[in-house]
Amino acid sequence: MAGLATRPGVEHRDDGGHGHGHGGHAGSGAGELVVDPALVALVVVGVVLVAYLLGAARLRAHGPRGWSAWRTAAFTAGALLVAAALAPWPDAVLGGGARAHMAQHLVLGMLAPLGLVLGAPVRLLLGAVPRARRPVARVLRLRAVHVAGHPAAAALLHVGGLWVLYLTPLYARSLDAPAVHHLVQVHFLLAGYLFAWSLVGPDPAPGRPSLRVRAVVLVLAAAAHAVLAKLLYAQAGTLPPGAANPAAEAEQAAQWMYYGGDVAEVLLVVLLCAEWYRRGARAGARPAGTASAVPGRVRSGTEARAGWRAGVTRAAGRP
């Protein structure tokens, strides 16, 4: 990643934070000896974001097709959300406890990954660093990527992980042991990214299932999320086992989870539907002057597999 063109550009801390990220000129004098995990996370996020911005600037300047400002904005927003969720302030503002945890879950696991996914970092990498093409292709061909990249598997990791977290003593452990807490946070982010990518990611995704399958997976995942939220509400006094949160606080956190899940679901559904709508345009949706076409029924054979209700039978029946 460091082998990019030496473009001065933004003078953040693009060369700091390679080995031991000791703040540099960031100005935060916290933690001289002990490495603060939050600081490490912020440095990682900063490095990734700067690398992305450098790649985007390079493609905009030299690439044949440039790079969309929307993608850059989405990725930047995602990275900033990750940073905001990992910074110490959620605990300070929300008073720690169940609500702060839930806010972190919603941002780290749902909103931030969506922004990062929409930024299409893999496409950017392929465009900006041609040398990366072969290794990336090799990774994408891996069987493990195909399995984990299936929406059903991603949903299991994402929402199933939440069921495990809140219905087993794992949550209580994460309160005691900082290492467990950080692992849970990393899992939120990675599983959320995997889930969003498998459903609506603009990055290459070999073997991605049809829109119908993805829509069904999304509904089931959202339902499982909503059911878990209500379960947590129903047994607010007892449920994250061993957590001992005040019931009122846990109830509020559960409601945030429920409605926050709605927001994420709507965003994902809109993106799925937008994909369906765009395919309709490509497949000759406009009746135009070509009177022989019955719009909405006939699609050209190459596109026939694209739509939900595309004329599959018609394409198959054609010699």
Add this chain to the structure above:
Amino acid sequence: MTAPPPAAPPPSGGTPAGTRTVPTDPSPPPHDTRRSLGAGAMIGVGLMAAVDEIVFHQLLGWHHFYDRSTSQVALLSDGVLHAVELVLLVAGFFVLADLQRRRTLARGFVQAGLLVGAGGFQLFDGLVDHKVLRVHQVRYGVELLPYDVAWNGVGALVLVAGLVVLARARRRARAAAGR
């Protein structure tokens, strides 16, 4: 891309084995009544669910987020229903936009679908969710019967209105096709 559209089949199934019309007329494409009805119904269900959530849960506070008498099965069905409602609402608008783009939108069928979907959902919510599964009640701390009657009565009324509009739209479509 290069696949030529099949020239043999007639442009629409509207005229049964009649005169094969010359395929170069610039007349608007036939209305897609089935998808128009479906899009209306999807939006109708989604809108009624949104009204339920916004008005009765949030603004009035009549419905409770969770009712202590709710069973686990009811919790499950409630979660699935809730997830489906959101998808229907969003997808319905996209289907509508698609019909508009193709100029195959049948307005009367969309209206019928809206009413049938909204009324049907209201009735389903009132009977299955409230009474059979007991997810929650219309209101708490009051004599429930008038509320239930009003709730389901309104649902049935909207549903019947939708069916009437549907019958009228069908009649008109048939008349237009016969001409």
